Amino acid sequence: MPDPQPLLEVTDLAKSYALRGGFFDRTKGNVQAVDHVSFSIPRGQTFGLVGESGSGKTTTGRLIVRVIEPDTGQIVFRDEESGGIDLVKLSSRQIRPLRKKIQMIFQDPYSSLDPRMTVLRIVGEPLRATGNISRRATRERVAEVLEMVGLSDEYMNRYPHAFSGGQRQRIGIARALATQPSLIVADEAVSALDVSVQAQILNLLRDLQERFRLTYLFIAHDLGVVRYLCDRVAVMYSGRLVEIAEKPALYGNPKHPYTESLLAAAPRPEPEKLAIKPPYAGLALGPRTSAGGCAYFPRCPYRRDVCSREAPQLRKVADGHSVACHFDLTLTNANSSGTCGRENMQSKGSAVH
Numbered sequence: 001m002p003d004p005q006p007l008l009e010v011t012d013l014a015k016s017y018a019l020r021g022g023f024f025d026r027t028k029g030n031v032q033a034v035d036h037v038s039f040s041i042p043r044g045q046t047f048g049l050v051g052e053s054g055s056g057k058t059t060t061g062r063l064i065v066r067v068i069e070p071d072t073g074q075i076v077f078r079d080e081e082s083g084g085i086d087l088v089k090l091s092s093r094q095i096r097p098l099r100k101k102i103q104m105i106f107q108d109p110y111s112s113l114d115p116r117m118t119v120l121r122i123v124g125e126p127l128r129a130t131g132n133i134s135r136r137a138t139r140e141r142v143a144e145v146l147e148m149v150g151l152s153d154e155y156m157n158r159y160p161h162a163f164s165g166g167q168r169q170r171i172g173i174a175r176a177l178a179t180q181p182s183l184i185v186a187d188e189a190v191s192a193l194d195v196s197v198q199a200q201i202l203n204l205l206r207d208l209q210e211r212f213r214l215t216y217l218f219i220a221h222d223l224g225v226v227r228y229l230c231d232r233v234a235v236m237y238s239g240r241l242v243e244i245a246e247k248p249a250l251y252g253n254p255k256h257p258y259t260e261s262l263l264a265a266a267p268r269p270e271p272e273k274l275a276i277k278p279p280y281a282g283l284a285l286g287p288r289t290s291a292g293g294c295a296y297f298p299r300c301p302y303r304r305d306v307c308s309r310e311a312p313q314l315r316k317v318a319d320g321h322s323v324a325c326h327f328d329l330t331l332t333n334a335n336s337s338g339t340c341g342r343e344n345m346q347s348k349g350s351a352v353h
Contacts, residue, residue, distance in 0.1 A: 005078055006040035007215045008064070008183055013037045013073035015063055033059045035239040036073070038314075041232075043182070046209065046216040048230030048247075050223060050262070056239040057219045061185045064217065065104050066095055077102065079182055100130040100179035107188035109168035113160040119146070120156040123175045130179055145174040148211075149204060166197035173204065177212075185217045190225060202229055223266045227251060232320075235259045238295035241314055245321040255323040257300050294326070302327060 015034040018027045034056045041047040049057045062068045064075055066087055075087040079101050087095060103126070106112035113122055123145060124138040133141075143153035149170040160168055169189065176184050186205070190198040206229065208214055220226050226233055226247075233250045235243040235258060243256040254260045294300070294307040306326055314324040 005084070007043040007078055008217070009040040009074070009076040009078075009084075010060075010064065011038045011074040011076070013060065013063055013075065014071045015059055015068065016071055032239045034063060034070075037236075037239075037241055039234055039241065039244060041183075041215055041217060043215055044209070044213045045231045046218050046229055048226040048233040049217065049219045049236060050221060050226055050233060051236035052221060052262075054238075055236045057236050058187055060236070061104070061187050061217060061219050065102055065185055066090075067104075077183070096130070100126065101181050102183045102185070103176035103179060103181040105169075105172050105176050105184060105186040105189045108192050109165050109172055110160075110192075112172055113168055115160050118157050118159060119171055122160070122171060123178055126175060126179045141178060142174075145177045146171075148177060148208065149174045164197075165193050166200060169193060169197075169201055170204070173201075173208075177208070180212075181214070183215045183217070185219070187219045188221070189218070191220065191222065198225065205229065223251075223262060235262065240295060240324065242296065242324045243322070244314070245318075249318065249321050255317055255321065256296075256325045257302055258296050294324075 013034055014032070014036050016030040016032045019029045019031050020026065021028050037056075037060055039047065049060060051057050059068065063070045063073075064087075066075075070088055073088060076084045077087055077098065078084045079098075085098065087098070090098075117125075120139065120142055123142045127133050127138050127141060139156070142156060146153055146155065151167065151170055151174070155163075160171070163171065169192075173189075189205070190201050193201060202225065205216065209216065216229075218226065218230055230247055232244070232246055234241050235250075235256065237258050243250065243254065243259045245255075250259065251263065254263055292311065293309055294303075294312055297303050297307045300307065304327070310326070312324045312326050314322050316322050
């Protein structure tokens with residue numbers, strides 16, 4: 001039976017950075033990297049966070065593990081020992097005991113491992129950082145987690161340069177597992193690997209989840225990978241969540257034009273059978289410094305005047321399905337009727353240039 005309360009609950013999480021420039025490097029404004037993001041993850045499930053580069057998904061993951069300090073918001077973590085702790089309110093010293101419950105897998109297996117440290121030191125480092133543990137116990141635990149990820153304990157005294165990319169990522173996964181976490185934030189965990197190796201790592205993550213009832217926040221830009229691993233998916237654009245839905249609903253009936261474009265751009269084995277081929281207008285994603293209007297307005301093929309004035313709020317349009325778009329229902333009707341539906345929508349006052 002699912003838990004009555006989610007393991008992780010994020011509410012109105014926000015982070016901005018100063019935009020500097022000019023001869024004196026003065027502050028010209030603020031870039032909103034994460035703009036009041038809210039979602040929850042039930043225990044034992046995988047929550048996918050997708051979007052193009054610069055959308056804010058990696059910043060969101062680092063805010064959750066408190067590598068970066070948020071400006072505002074709540075990050076409530078519920079483990080077996082507490083009814084719920086807001087990580088934002090904890091100091092660096094207070095959050096340290098919870099580090100072992102929340103771990104992270106990084107994108108690049110080459111730069112995330114210290115080349116001067118052996119596998120024993122790399123995987124055992126979280127154990128030493130989160131509690132007093134003997135060398136013998138550390139060695140035994142490292143051997144145990146290496147076996148979990150498919151590596152021999154004979155590798156403990158080797159350095160990262162002696163391994164392939166897939167093996168290095170397995171070492172990174174072993175490091176995350178060492179402290180027996182409840183939540184793992186996987187930031188583009190397979191994007192730097194070959195396709196065949198990606199499949200091995202994804203199967204490993206799924207097996208570990210079933211074995212230890214792990215909860216994943218899986219950050220990625222590859223929709224095929226997300227579709228294979230995740231239970232629920234959130235689409236992020238310019239620091240905001242534009243759509244959240246269960247995996248079948250999001251892939252089968254996208255409500256937001258950005259989600260529609262992402263799905264249409266994903267490679268398919270039979271591209272001539274692509275059902276949705278939306279136009280893709282506008283420029284690439286850039287830093288957003290203003291909160292006025294819809295952030296996707298410059299690129300949206302269905303935009304109207306109201307989109308430039310009012311920012312749409314994330315709202316529920318179906319059971320378990322939320323979208324931040326003024327015209328999501330119209331888009332649904334357009335998709336079901338083909339190109340003619342889109343042309344009819346644009347002829348009724350859309351401001352497409």
